[in-house]
Amino acid sequence: MHCTLKYLIMRKNSTGQTTFRRDYMNIFRSWHNPLRWNVFRSDDRLFLILIAVIVGSCSGLAAVALNWSIVTLFDRLHSFRHYWWAFTLPAIGAALSSLFLEKIVKEGAGHGVPEVVYSVSRYGGLLRFRSSFSRIISSCLTIGSGGSAGPEAPVVMSGAAIGSNIASFFSLNDRQRITIVGCGAAGAISSIFNAPVAGLVFSIEVILGEWKAGNIVPIAIASVAGTEISRLLQGNNIAFAHHNFDISFFDIGACFGLAVFTAVVSIFLTRCLKIVRGVSGKIQIPLWLRAAAGGCAVGIIGIFLPVVLGEGYHSIGNMINGTFAKGILFVAIALLAKIFATSLTLGTGGSGGIFAPCLVIGSLAGLTYYRALAAIWPSLSWINEGCYALLGMAGLISGMLQAPLTGIFLIVEITGGYNVILPLLIVSSLSTTLCHYIEPASFYLKALVAKGQLLRPGTDARVLSDLSVIELLERDCLTVNQNMRLGEFINVIKKSKRNLFPVEDEKTGRFLGLINLDKIRSYIFNPGLYDAVFLWQIMDSDADKIFPDDDLAEVLNIMDRKHLFSIPVVANNKFIGMISKSTLLDKYRKELMVQTLD
């Protein structure tokens, strides 16, 4: 809309009018570009904080809205749970959500965090406006109907998209927009868990991957805003408040075992998701039908074990308070069932995140571990099972997301106390390390790492992806044509500063090949050949060439493999310049300096 506005103003200005009206118009024009205001021009930090408040509040609202609608839908559908056909509810929800994503908003399935990270590292955080609500609706359908998934990742995507669009509206540059996208994600997580520090840490650890003051300040403010919105609307509830734990020395020792156990469970969950995704990817049926089949399977599990359905916050509360159903076997089965249900929901194309299922699976894992311990050494006085459920959650979050700080701060905040911090640190860091051995990439970033698209700031991949072939082009090359004689070519050599000469077709200008002085040295000192040899005889007609849109990492690969120092760039069959390693080093260094110093 503001595009038309701009056009209108520009046209009016060009026709000429009174000073008063022009001033008025200028004020009007600059209102959506406040960086031109003198207050903000000198330093954008203040301005970013202001935007962070807006974005944090908006994404906080989105989180509250999603939470509320999931709970409402889940409660409404609860009355149908006793009918025989209740198992089809998750199927209907998953199918609708898949149809909505595929046909209406035309976005891929999945939880959205990789998309946000990809956009942050590749496109300066640009996200589509529709992303700010699409995942909310689809995940509400999936989870509200009983699918085993979490609302956090979708709300992170929404928050990030809201941030991105607000940043674009105020015509911020990429660096600022990325920070604001981080603000959106932080606001969403802060709001949904009522956990500001976890939101801040998650946003920086997972989404941005860059600990810089310039990021931290606005994101912290956004976290505060998001949390405050959630507290205003839902009250200041600590999600899983508990009694004080009195942690003994034995418990600390037992934590090492728990860390190993949660790491094993994380890897099992990752593998299950992968297998289900692989199998469902091979079945040639429409996406919505696939999602429906997964939902159906979850529904059937849900008949026997209702604990697997939905986001599962209620059962987490029970586990922490120690009121969860008794029996070690039951908990172990519930653990497996929840893992399968989550794999089936997410693997078949249901929409939702891994966060909440991780918390449920983690607390079930902690509970299983505790009950096994108590069965083996009944004489020792272990602290209650709630504590182990908590630690299990931290272990699983850290293992799955490979973000230990997020796990630690989240658990501390959602349980409202620091008294479990020691075992928490052990479980989180150990679980992350162990999982990293077997699954080097975290759940969120696995797809990106596989495609080589995880470009964290300040890394080699990021610098190479930012530089383009065009920026490195050297245009001081003399071209020659194929019908030139060696004698004439000698005169060209005299004037050239380089030892590579691209050969062009004299009529069409097509790039035909390359002459490398090193390879023809024996001919050029032989005057007898000057009139006898034409350039098409001595040129290398299948020389390696690259195109302006080629990826620089790929270009470097070619150069390394073939031991080249320069390579010609060809666009539309025409030679446009050379790329050389020496220029690349120069530009690469400048780029690195500009990217890393701030």
Added chain:
Amino acid sequence: MKLTIYEVAKSLNLPINTIERWIRQGRIPIQKSSSVYIISEAVIKKWADSHNLSFSLSKKEANQDKNIVPENLMPAMQRGSVLYGIKGQTVEEVLKDATDNIQDSLIKNKEALFATLIERESLASTGIGNGVAIPHPRIPLSELRKNSAIITCFLEKPVEFGAVDNQPVFIMFILLSISVKTHLHLLSRLSFCVRNKLFIEFLKTSPAPDALYTKISDYEEELDRADNF
């Protein structure tokens, strides 16, 4: 002073695409609003300084360096003048006679010049064949202030110079240049001329200065054509 992003790109020695991308990514302190760039020279300078990037606005120095093209044969020969009937039986004698006859306005310290020429001659003969020798000092003369000079000396009778083809030398071009670069430039042009048999025949007639200059300028034109090919 108002800067354009083209000037910024030039000062940083970077392509314009990079600057535009940096602005888009917010890495360089230049704001863009609609299509106007807001650039402050002081801010850019400070930024470049803190990022270890060289930022220099002066473009004139770079141009000056490029414009210096060593001068051609003609003016150098005219400056050096032509000497006829240089006497002597040996290399030393002809060089001595030639240096003594050089105009005082060009070189005052004749002994020093003679010494350096002999010094160079003792390393290897400057007789390049076809009866031509190009004696020159080993290092550029400090006495020459601004311009190089070529003194053309027709010998009274050919002298055994120890030339590459063992032919006696009948003409010497004493090449005095202000820099090694000019020296090589003049030497390459001169050797282009004396490789030509017709030119040698022409020189054997001991032509008058004006006829010689005309011939030289013809050859130089030919050379320029080949260079600009």
